[in-house]
Amino acid sequence: MKNTFTSNVIIVQSDLKKVTDLSNPIDPFNEFKDLVRSTGANILKEYHGQQNSLSAKYFLGKGKVDEICQATKEYKVDLVIFNHELSPSQERNLERELRTRVLDRTGLILDIFASRATSHIGKMQVELAQLSHLSTRLVRGWSHLERQKGGIGLRGPGETQLETDRRLIANRIKSIKKRLEKSHRQKKLNRYARKKGNNHVIALVGYTNAGKTTLFNKLTGSEQYEADQLFATLDTVTRKNLSPGSGSILYIDTVGFISSLPTALIESFKATLEDLREADLLLHVSDVSDIDCDFKCKEVNKILREINADNIPQIIVNNKIDRADEANAIGISEDVNQVSISASKGIGISRLKEKITNHLSKGIFKGRLSVTQNLGAVRASLYQQGYIEKEEVVEGSWIFDVLIGNYELNEFLAKEGVDLILDDLQKEQSNNLVG
DSSP states (O other), X not given: OOOOOOSEEEEEEEEESSOOOTTSOSOHHHHHHHHHHTTTOEEEEEEEEEESSOBTTTBSOHHHHHHHHHHHHHHTOSEEEESSOOOHHHHHHHHHHHTSEEXXXXXXXXXXXXXXXXXXHHHHHHHHHHHHHHTTSOHHHHTTOOBOOOOTTOOSOOOBHHHHHHHHHHHHHHHHHHHHHHHHHHHHHHXXXXXXXXXXXXXXXXXXXXXXXXXXXXXXXXXXXXXXXXTOOOSOEEEEEEETTTEEEEEEEOOOBOTTOOHHHHHHTHHHHHHHHTOSEEEEEEETTSTTHHHHHHHXXXXXXXXXXXXXXXXXXXXXTTTOOHHHHHTOXXXXXXXXOBTTTTBTHHHHHHHHHHHHHSSEEEEEEEEETTOHHHHHHHHHTTXXXXXXXXXXXXXXXXXXXXXXXXXXXXXXXXXXXXXXXXXXXXXXXXX
């Protein structure tokens, strides 16, 4: 099932004249072309128009079907791709009329996912989505076969090849779901371990090709594959980053969202998306150089609502600020919940880290901490989290110069033998607060 198109294709998008959907992106046809190109296909002919009504038989009108049929013969194309959801009968009728393979939007996205998935769980999730989609389209492949004959002594013609394939697909779907359920239980244990280990979990979300993986690599020092293409990332990746003053942070790089994401895919990737619901903070990465930026942000938030992750705090990360023209840059605001960066150029990364730390740790404390020398575990923990900048020993106690979040500081101060060492200015401020 894992393949990519290396053939010549014709692409088709036909909108209804009577329907004006203001929620659609400014140019959905360009996004469709990017999707097709990301498979490696060579687009020889484009059809982008409008029609008064949909045809139940072909989706398009008969005249347009005949026109595309002539083009398939002229250009000798191997595939016609529609930027629409086609019913199984429409797909079958179009293939019979055009005498070439026909693929709809769901099939296209499934093929891209199949070619990019690398992890075992990711491959199983894609296969589940493919089989669910394929199960309604089997007639196309097996309508020419008669019933299979029974064995010696058995009466009746037996089941058709179509029925056999449906049974085999149903069994395969059942098997994959069982294996995925086992992996889901393991992931739940992993999420529990993260929480128990006092790790902060931050998930990067956003539209496909917004620059999430590039930012993920900057924040974690990882070297995950990054590219200027749709769905470059197909598997959820978690990496740990120890930032001084912010505690242990686990960053999760997630698969990008896209408008009109097939329901079957959302169901198949439900376990992967569950990681988002366990996050303490979402970094919503948006490409501000894209003219459809506002629409894509709304699409991401819509999918977050569908998976019940819309109540998690967000920091809006306006990425690719170096590519945004002056008109777009004027409309970009930066407040406590927004920051403008360029992940590829490294611009604004320090400001983003500061906002993350302030959110997770409720502010930063920079000062001195006294720890009695019988608390070796506390000293080890402070070093492990990267809080200590300098150490000295005074009268049986460790004196640390620390940079630490207020939330984490209060947890350490709750232990007997851990105290703050305030300088004169800090004492005066403390007294003023008390007064």
